[in-house]
Structure formats: C-alpha cells, structure tokens
Amino acid sequence: MGLRETYAAEIDALLARYAQPRSAVLALLYLAQDEYGHLTDAAVREVAELIGVPPTDVFEVAGFYSLLYRQPVGRWVLQVCDDVPCCFCGAEELISALQDTLGIRVDQTTADGMFTLQRVKCLADCNRAPLLQANLEYYGNLEPAKIGELLDTLRARAASGEALSVSGRFAGQ
Ligand code: FES
CATH class of the missing domain: 1.10.10 (Arc Repressor Mutant, subunit A)
Incomplete structure (x- = not known):
C-alpha cells in the first residue's frame, strides 16, 4: 500500500x-x-x-535539506555542527570521539542500524556549542566524556518502543 x-x-x-x-x-x-x-x-x-x-x-x-535523507539512515541520526563557533568549542574532538565510540566514520551507520553520524552546518544554537542534534533534539555543551551516557539513553529510548521519527514528524505531540 x-x-x-x-x-x-x-x-x-x-x-x-x-x-x-x-x-x-x-x-x-x-x-x-x-x-x-x-x-x-x-x-x-x-x-x-x-x-x-x-x-x-x-x-x-x-536533495536540498539536511533533514531529508536520500540514503538509508539509523533510528537516530546524530548530526554534529562543525561550523566555526562549534569548532572553537570542540566539535572536531566530539566527532572523533563519536566515531571511536560508535566504530563508524561520518556518513556511516552502525551495523545494528541504530545510529547514523553526520556533519552539519550551524544549527542556530551556538551559545550551547558544541552542539549535537539527535533526530530533532538538541544536546548542547556536549563534551566527549558525556557521549556514552547520551548514546545509552538514546538506545534505551529506541528499545522502549517510543515512536521515533528521523524527520521530527511527531515533534511537539
Ligand atoms: S555554530 Fe554550531 S550551532 Fe551555530
């Protein structure tokens, strides 16, 4: 159908x-x-x-918008802002730590289909740099040391049966 x-x-x-x-x-x-x-x-x-x-x-x-995916993505799309203010505050270190922790590179998806990692430009929340967007949720001031806890939380939410939307279709509901 x-x-x-x-x-x-x-x-x-x-x-x-x-x-x-x-x-x-x-x-x-x-x-x-x-x-x-x-x-x-x-x-x-x-x-x-x-x-x-x-x-x-x-x-x-x-093909224009970074929240529209023409290739398969995981249940959580992790987009790290790598624009200048976020880079000054550790975006590259954050991306490296995510790559190491997830065992993937940017623009790849974990083997279990849970996470896709991407770089994006300014997400308009520079005062909380470095910033990561998981689907449509923002996580600011994200130091590499906090990654493990965040990934565990996102995995648990996916396992709980919560309706996840990579497009934010359920945002605000
Ligand atoms: S530069 Fe990263 S949110 Fe603006």
Missing part, C-alpha cells in the same frame, strides 16, 4: 493546511521518510503525485 492508502486522513489534513497542494511538500516528504526510512526515488515520485507537480521539483527539494 502507498502513502495515500495508509495515511489518508493525515494526508488530507496536511493538504487542507495550505492554499496550494505543493506547499505541503516538506510535510509529505517527512511522512514518506518516516514510512520508508529514507526518501527512495519511488517515495519522492509518490509525493510528487500527491501534490500534482513534476517529480523533478520534489527531487530538488529532497
């Missing part, structure tokens, strides 16, 4: 928010990303059909 059949009510509600169906593109890409784990070519085309635009338009959007 496709998105339209599985999420008819949610899609109708999203489309009703906007004067033009195409304005719902990001919300629908979030929905597709949660459903399929990442934005496959078929998922992008499905969204284009839902809003009645050429697939190329939606491929352009999907």
Whole structure:
C-alpha cells in the first residue's frame, strides 16, 4: 500500500493546511521518510503525485535539506555542527570521539542500524556549542566524556518502543 492508502486522513489534513497542494511538500516528504526510512526515488515520485507537480521539483527539494535523507539512515541520526563557533568549542574532538565510540566514520551507520553520524552546518544554537542534534533534539555543551551516557539513553529510548521519527514528524505531540 502507498502513502495515500495508509495515511489518508493525515494526508488530507496536511493538504487542507495550505492554499496550494505543493506547499505541503516538506510535510509529505517527512511522512514518506518516516514510512520508508529514507526518501527512495519511488517515495519522492509518490509525493510528487500527491501534490500534482513534476517529480523533478520534489527531487530538488529532497536533495536540498539536511533533514531529508536520500540514503538509508539509523533510528537516530546524530548530526554534529562543525561550523566555526562549534569548532572553537570542540566539535572536531566530539566527532572523533563519536566515531571511536560508535566504530563508524561520518556518513556511516552502525551495523545494528541504530545510529547514523553526520556533519552539519550551524544549527542556530551556538551559545550551547558544541552542539549535537539527535533526530530533532538538541544536546548542547556536549563534551566527549558525556557521549556514552547520551548514546545509552538514546538506545534505551529506541528499545522502549517510543515512536521515533528521523524527520521530527511527531515533534511537539
Ligand atoms: S555554530 Fe554550531 S550551532 Fe551555530
């Protein structure tokens, strides 16, 4: 079944928010990303059909934003800001420590599918540098010594059955 059949009510509600169906593109890409784990070519085309635009338009959007994933990702996407203020406060040391602890490099996913590690630019919370974003949650002033505790907490939350969303679709609910 496709998105339209599985999420008819949610899609109708999203489309009703906007004067033009195409304005719902990001919300629908979030929905597709949660459903399929990442934005496959078929998922992008499905969204284009839902809003009645050429697939190329939606491929352009999907390729632009760092919270939209065209490749498979883990249940938690760990994005470390490596912009200048965060680097002054230890972002590179944080990334190195995460790589060592997780046993992966940037842009890789752990073998158990739990964590993907990425670099991103400024997350607009520089006063808490260095900053890590786990899905849509911010963790500031994150020293390498605190990584183990954070990863344990995130693993426990995934194991608890909590509805996790790499797109933040459930944010604020
Ligand atoms: S530079 Fe890292 S949050 Fe702004």
